[in-house]
Amino acid sequence: MYLQIVQQVKDALRLGLLDVGDQLPTVREVVAAIGINPNTVAKAYRELERDGLVVARPGRGTFVASSLGSPSVEHxxxxxxxxxxxxxxxxxxxxxxxxxxxxxxxxxxxxxxxxxx
Incomplete structure (x- = not known):
């Protein structure tokens, strides 16, 4: 399940649905929305952070750090x-x-x- 979250975020980045600086939903918000274990969401966010796509800011949230979209795709x-x-x-x-x-x-x-x- 965590891989699905990772892939969905990557897809959103490729399609330009998420931009650098955008905040991802909190772990608590994702858990409330789709009813999965908080550790699963946290694991997905950690993988995205290892890939350099997001950055976690303690007490503030997780934010998009880089995009996978190319200008040619977005336009x-x-x-x-x-x-x-x-x-x-x-x-x-x-x-x-x-x-x-x-x-x-x-x-x-x-x-x-x-x-x-």
């Missing part, structure tokens, strides 16, 4: 809208979430392999 609203349209179409076609993830993952790998080759 491609048209691509994001296209992706959302494709996802809606896939859902209308009855494709389940796991199949969508597998399709996106394999297509991304294929595209990256071609770019490297």
């Amino acid at each position: 491609h609203d048209a691509l994001r809208r296209g992706l959302l349209a494709w996802l809606r179409e896939a859902q209308r076609a009855g494709i389940d979430e796991e199949s969508i993830r597998a399709l996106v993952s394999s297509t991304l790998r294929e595209a990256l392999d071609r770019r490297v080759a």
Whole structure:
């Protein structure tokens, strides 16, 4: 579960949903929202801090220290809208979430392999 929290924060950083200086929810707030063990949240925050993505300020909270987003990703609203349209179409076609993830993952790998080759 802690890895899911780490991944969600990293995704938010990549997408520009979190900016440097933003405060993450407190451990207590996360526990209240999703009902998991506080140690799980603390472990996720420690890993993010080890990765240099957040900084814990005792008595004040945990804050974003660096971003994973690139300016090129943050400014491609048209691509994001296209992706959302494709996802809606896939859902209308009855494709389940796991199949969508597998399709996106394999297509991304294929595209990256071609770019490297």
